[in-house]
Amino acid sequence: MEAQKSGAVVNLGSIAALRYIGKPQIAYNTTKAGIIQFTKATALIYAKKGVRLNTVIPGLIHTPLIGSLAEKYNNGDVEGLIKKRDSSVPMGKMGESHDTAYCIVFLASQCARHITGQKLVVDGGIVGNAAPG
Template identity: 60%
Template sequence: MLRLDGKVALITGLGQTADDGWGIGAAIAMKLAQQGAIIFGGNRTLAAAERTKARIEAKGGVCNVQQTDVTDSASVKALVDACVARHGCIDILVNNVGKSEPGCPATMKEEIWDQQVDLNLKSVYLTSHFVLPIMEKQETGGAVINVSSIAGLRYIGKPQVAYSATKAAIVQFTKATAVIYADRRVRLNTVVPGLIYTPYTRALAKRYAPGGDEDAYMKMRDDQVPMKKMGDAWDVANATLFLAADESQYITGQELVIDGGITSSTGRV
């Protein structure tokens, strides 16, 4: 079940800044590699990507990485070209980059808005721009999985209008493109994480915990979830694996929400 033997997966944002814990991109890369995929990754910081590469190779997987600016057309094209030159195809594309900056329309500076749109949304367009023509020429087609957020589905309790807008746009970008490519053997779907425990979450606790009480901050996030706990990067990775595998071959243009029930709840988030 859910085997990806011999399939080539191009993943953006797979870097890992430390050896402890797992970020979403790194966990996705590891999970796909465990199921037989050949990983080719692009990341803003090469050292972070190489850390993930080493962890995958230590478990017997195959992974190559290169430095990539996903907001720059030439850099993204170079990533795609390098992957095809090495492996001859791209079977799976995972867009995982993203960043949230606080602010409402009245307070957010224009340059911050533009940066958010470029990183969170334009990056998805650029990889799709170069990868979709490759996938539609392949007899086996391909699968694209874009990582959004529940912030694109509902207000999650803090002003981050650019992040919310771009993550919502990713969902509709995926839906529209999925319909366009539905008869070309190319599927596009979105995974939509809720509150997920990652090393970045712990870093947020260090920065924002009231009175410096990190444990209380983490408990507050757990309590916001109907299941009373945050998910982790492996929950997102498992969902991504399903959408990448042949077992989901009749699923396209959909969102798979991984949130412990938040978006089905009327409670505070």
């Protein structure tokens, strides 16, 4: 990318880097926060070289992992966990994987050619909420 003087890197963060989400995942939260800062710093280093770096920060996403999360945190009640997670999102529903993917595609595209060092939060409003859901 540096040699061709263009390119885009999109890193993946988590809302856990921005606020406590009710689970003691200190190493995970710290690592995701580090990704955000790494992206900002590296974006400034490579900006004049035509390489852009940004971070997409998903919130609660409805994926096949819901089953294992239900086992771990909700006594195996998948539907109950989905309802609980949906209710903690101000927009009323968890995101889908394509919600995150569209943001990644946007930031990697020429439509975002003047965006670098930023974080794009895709969480249905969770981070803007006053308290963990």
